[in-house]
Structure formats: C-alpha cells, structure tokens
Amino acid sequence: MPALSFLLAWTILAAGWEIGAITGVLNPDILPPPSVVIPYIFQGPGAAGIGSQQVTYAEAIAKTLARVMIGLSLGLMAAVPLGTVLAVVNPVRQLIMPMIQTIAPIAPVAWVPVAIALLGIGDQSAIFVVFMGVFAVMTLATAAAIENVPQELIKTARSLGARGHRLWLWVMLPATAPSLLTIVRVNFFAAWMAVLAGEMAGINSGLGALIILGQQQFNMRLVMTGVITIGVLGFAIDR
Amino acid sequence: MAELCFEQVSKVYAGHPAVVDVNLTVPSGSFTALIGPSGCGKTTLLEIAAALIPATTGRVLLGGKPITRPGPETAIVFQHHNLFEWMTVQDNVAFGLRTQGISRHERRLRAGKLLADVGLIDHAHKLPHELSGGMRQRVAIARALVLNPQVLLMDEPFSSLDYQTRRVMQRYLLAMWHHAQATVVMVTHDLDEAIALADQVVLFSGSPGCIVETIRIPLERPRQPEDTRLQEIRAHLRHHLEKEVALGEFTAAELAALRREGMTADL
Numbered sequence: 001m002p003a004l005s006f007l008l009a010w011t012i013l014a015a016g017w018e019i020g021a022i023t024g025v026l027n028p029d030i031l032p033p034p035s036v037v038i039p040y041i042f043q044g045p046g047a048a049g050i051g052s053q054q055v056t057y058a059e060a061i062a063k064t065l066a067r068v069m070i071g072l073s074l075g076l077m078a079a080v081p082l083g084t085v086l087a088v089v090n091p092v093r094q095l096i097m098p099m100i101q102t103i104a105p106i107a108p109v110a111w112v113p114v115a116i117a118l119l120g121i122g123d124q125s126a127i128f129v130v131f132m133g134v135f136a137v138m139t140l141a142t143a144a145a146i147e148n149v150p151q152e153l154i155k156t157a158r159s160l161g162a163r164g165h166r167l168w169l170w171v172m173l174p175a176t177a178p179s180l181l182t183i184v185r186v187n188f189f190a191a192w193m194a195v196l197a198g199e200m201a202g203i204n205s206g207l208g209a210l211i212i213l214g215q216q217q218f219n220m221r222l223v224m225t226g227v228i229t230i231g232v233l234g235f236a237i238d239r
Numbered sequence: 240m241a242e243l244c245f246e247q248v249s250k251v252y253a254g255h256p257a258v259v260d261v262n263l264t265v266p267s268g269s270f271t272a273l274i275g276p277s278g279c280g281k282t283t284l285l286e287i288a289a290a291l292i293p294a295t296t297g298r299v300l301l302g303g304k305p306i307t308r309p310g311p312e313t314a315i316v317f318q319h320h321n322l323f324e325w326m327t328v329q330d331n332v333a334f335g336l337r338t339q340g341i342s343r344h345e346r347r348l349r350a351g352k353l354l355a356d357v358g359l360i361d362h363a364h365k366l367p368h369e370l371s372g373g374m375r376q377r378v379a380i381a382r383a384l385v386l387n388p389q390v391l392l393m394d395e396p397f398s399s400l401d402y403q404t405r406r407v408m409q410r411y412l413l414a415m416w417h418h419a420q421a422t423v424v425m426v427t428h429d430l431d432e433a434i435a436l437a438d439q440v441v442l443f444s445g446s447p448g449c450i451v452e453t454i455r456i457p458l459e460r461p462r463q464p465e466d467t468r469l470q471e472i473r474a475h476l477r478h479h480l481e482k483e484v485a486l487g488e489f490t491a492a493e494l495a496a497l498r499r500e501g502m503t504a505d506l
C-alpha cells in the first residue's frame with residue numbers, strides 16, 4: 001500500500017515538526033508548525049505584497065503551473081523534431097550536436113538574466129527559462145531514443161514493406177514512445193525546478209516569488225505555505 | 240517460388256571487405272543452409288539478398304531479375320524475433336498486409352488463418368512479451384510468410400532457443416516450408432540442423448568471407464540422424480568448422496605448436 005505508507009510518512013513528519021515546535025527544539029517563529037501553517041493554507045493566505053507586486057495564493061499556483069506546462073510543451077515540440085533530425089541526418093548532427101551539448105549542462109537559473117533582459121519580467125521570461133532548462137536535454141534524449149531503436153527491427157519493418165512516413169508512424173514512433181514518456185517525466189522535474197528558480201531570481205510572480213515575498217516580509221507562514229505547495233503539487237502531478 | 244542467384248557479390252564496409260566474389264545459385268523451392276565461422280559475412284549476404292543493404296559489387300537475381308529494393312517477394316527472419324512489442328500477435332502477423340494497403344477486414348482474415356495454421360490462434364490477441372521464446376519465433380516466421388514470399392531468408396532463426404524447442408521448431412519449419420513452397424536460405428551454426436533440413440549446405444570461410452565448398456544432400460525429409468550418409472556429411476562439415484575456428488582463434492605459431500603436440504594432427 002504505497003498510499004498508506006505515504007500518509008504514514010507525512011503524519012510522522014508533521015508530528016515531529018509539531019512536537020519540535022511545542023518543545024522549542026524548532027523555533028516556531030522560523031518554522032511555524034503544521035497547526036499554524038495548515039489552517040493558514042486552508043483559509044487561503046490572502047494577498048501578500050503591495051501594489052503591482054501583489055500576488056494571491058491561487059494566482060501564484062496557476063501562474064507557476066501554466067509556465068511549467070507551456071515551457072515543457074514548447075520544449076517537447078522543439079526537441080522531438082530536432083532530436084529526430086540529429087539522429088538521422090549526419091551533416092546536421094556534426095554541426096548542431098556540439099551546440100546542443102554545450103547548452104544542455106547550463107543550469108536553467110543562469111538564463112534568468114538573459115530572459116529578463118530579452119523579455120522583461122513575466123510569463124514570457126518564465127517560459128523561456130523553463131524552455132531553455134529542458135529543451136537541450138530533451139533533444140539529446142530524443143536523438144538517443146531514436147538511435148536505440150534496434151537496426152534489425154527497422155530492417156524487419158522495411159522488409160515487410162514499411163518505408164517513408166509509414167515506417168516512422170508505425171514503427172519508429174511507437175518504438176520510441178516509452179523513452180519519450182520517460183523523457184517528459186524526468187524533464188517535468190527539471191521544468192518545475194527551473195520555473196521556481198526563475199521566479200525566485202527576479203521574475204516577480206508565481207510560487208517562487210511568493211516564497212521570496214514571505215521572506216522579505218518575514219512572514220514564515222507564507223514561506224512554509226510555498227514550500228509545502230511546491231512539494232505537494234510536484235508530487236501530485238508526477239502521479 | 241523462384242531461383243535465387245548471387246552473382247560475384249562483394250561487400251566492403253568502410254574499407255574492410257566482409258565478403259568477396261560470392262557466386263551461389265539456390266534452386267527454386269530448395270532449402271540451402273549457410274555455415275561458417277562468425278564474421279565471415281553470412282548476415283551481410285542475407286541482407287543484400289533482402290535488399291536491406293546494397294552490395295558493393297555484383298548483384299542478386301530472383302527469377303532472373305535483379306533485386307533492388309525490399310519487396311513482398313522476399314522475407315527475412317533474424318535470430319531475435321524483432322516482433323513489434325506494442326502490437327498484438329495478430330497485428331504483428333498482419334503488418335506486411337498493412338504496408339501493402341490491404342483492407343482491415345482481409346488483414347484480420349489472412350492473419351487469423353496463418354495463426355491457425357501455426358497453432359497460435361488462441362494467442363492472437365496477446366502481446367509478444369506474453370509468449371514463450373519458441374512461440375515468438377513462430378509468430379516471426381508467420382509474419383514473414385504473410386505475403387507469400389518466393390524467398391525466405393533466415394539468419395540463425397533458432398539459435399537462441401533451447402535444444403528441445405529448436406528440434407520442434409525445425410520440424411515445424413519443414414511443415415511450413417512444404418506449405419509455403421518458398422526458396423529458403425538459412426544461416427545456422429548447428430550442423431545437425433543443417434543436415435536435417437538442407438538440400439545443399441554451403442561452407443564459408445574466413446574473413447573476408449568466401450565460399451569454400453558446396454555440399455548437396457539428395458536425401459528425402461524427414462531424415463534419420465542415424466543414416467550413414469548423413470553421418471559422413473556431418474563428419475566432413477565438423478572437420479571444416481573446427482579448422483575454421485582454430486584458424487580464427489590461434490596464430491600460425493600456436494597452431495604449429497599444437498600440431499607438434501599431436502593435438503590437431505588434421506589441421
């Protein structure tokens with residue numbers, strides 16, 4: 001029963017935290033206990049911030065999720081065709097592969113200044129950061145997935161009369177589909193990390209910004225709300 | 240059914256010759272076994288005959304016409320079944336019909352009939368990973384036969400099966416072959432398999448590979464392994480193979496030493 005064991009783990013974590021706060025081992029002003037944070041979340045942590053920087057909890061969640069999904073989708077839509085071309089057309093591979101390999105290891109948060117300079121603060125920047133965080137890795141993984149389709153499988157399909165777009169649609173795509181799903185799943189985490197890093201590092205909206213705002217106002221309930229929300233959402237979406 | 244003819248076929252991979260000057264005629268409707276040490280280009284020859292890779296020089300004729308691209312007249316089966324794991328057994332068998340634009344209804348009919356012939360109709364809606372190794376290879380053969388090919392090329396089709404299953408599969412293949420009336424070329428490492436099935440056994444040697452001998456076995460099938468004529472052929476083939484393997488494994492100096500020790504008197 002994995003669901004049960006998760007419930008148990010969370011209960012123990014919350015209980016330990018609560019006891020820590022009551023006994024004073026954990027400073028409740030810095031780490032407000034669940035008995036404070038959970039009601040705070042359910043009451044809806046109201047608007048924090050002032051003026052144009054004001055963020056509501058629900059808005060922050062919606063913004064962050066939308067950025068992850070759009071950035072990840074765009075990344076996938078770019079990576080699959082490019083990865084395919086890299087795997088199949090050798091001259092393109094020779095030229096483009098080194099570029100992609102250079103971009104892949106760059107931490108997504110490093111793109112934040114570039115994004116802000118190019119696109120200002122806002123959704124476009126956040127999506128750009130997510131895109132840059134996943135696009136190169138997904139391209140390399142797609143190329144690898146295609147190259148890993150056994151040559152004999154392709155030869156068998158060709159000898160049975162499959163060629164051109166049918167070979168791709170009926171054999172290459174389904175043969176790589178499991179790898180592509182894994183690629184999306186793994187990169188969902190990368191995208192999730194990228195968007196939060198971006199939101200904390202200057203794109204002043206979304207869940208990441210909520211945490212920074214809590215920090216600036218020394219509203220630790222808000223900080224903990226952000227942290228818990230990130231954990232729960234990341235966990236839930238990966239199910 | 241048609242005669243398959245290799246004419247002066249050579250293949251060079253990136254400067255390395257794999258096979259040179261292969262001339263071989265496989266009579267219409269006959270069964271030919273290719274035997275030789277690994278790396279001598281047997282797979283290469285089959286893939287050239289299936290038009291999956293081009294010959295560097297020479298050509299392969301089917302019924303007098305050069306083979307230029309993969310077509311329904313030639314089918315190939317590898318050691319690994321290469322079934323499409325995401326398709327049911329029936330869809331795997333029907334794949335060749337689908338590429339030929341045959342209607343769904345007729346595909347289901349023809350694949351179903353073939354599956355019934357090979358005793359797998361109860362498994363038609365399973366996925367390949369639910370079958371045993373022998374069943375998977377039977378599905379692979381059924382899939383290859385679905386377009387009624389004139390030539391069936393098989394590259395060590397049973398080597399990954401255990402001994403008992405292999406024997407059963409050989410009998411099964413004889414029955415299918417009888418039924419399908421195809422010209423068969425089969426690569427094998429198993430001498431007993433070759434002499435149990437083939438009308439002619441072609442011995443390959445070395446690297447780059449070339450044909451060293453062609454042995455005809457004009458005996459009725461099914462054959463009795465105890466048959467003295469088969470035993471003689473078997474001994475001859477074994478001698479050849481061991482010599483080839485020794486030449487591949489040991490240097491000339493090592494072989495000379497072995498000969499002095501009397502270990503390999505006949506090499």
Ligand SMILES: Nc1ncnc2c1ncn2[C@@H]1O[C@H](COP(=O)(O)OP(=O)(O)O)[C@@H](O)[C@H]1O
Binds near residue numbers: 252257276278280283
């Ligand atoms: N795609 C390839 N590229 C380069 N060399 C190859 C390729 N395929 C086979 N070879 C080489 O050609 C020779 C013959 O290979 P193969 O036809 O597989 O032999 P066999 O089936 O008799 O074991 C071997 O030396 C092998 O390494």
Ligand SMILES: [Mg+2]
Binds near residue numbers: 281282283394
């Ligand atoms: Mg081989």
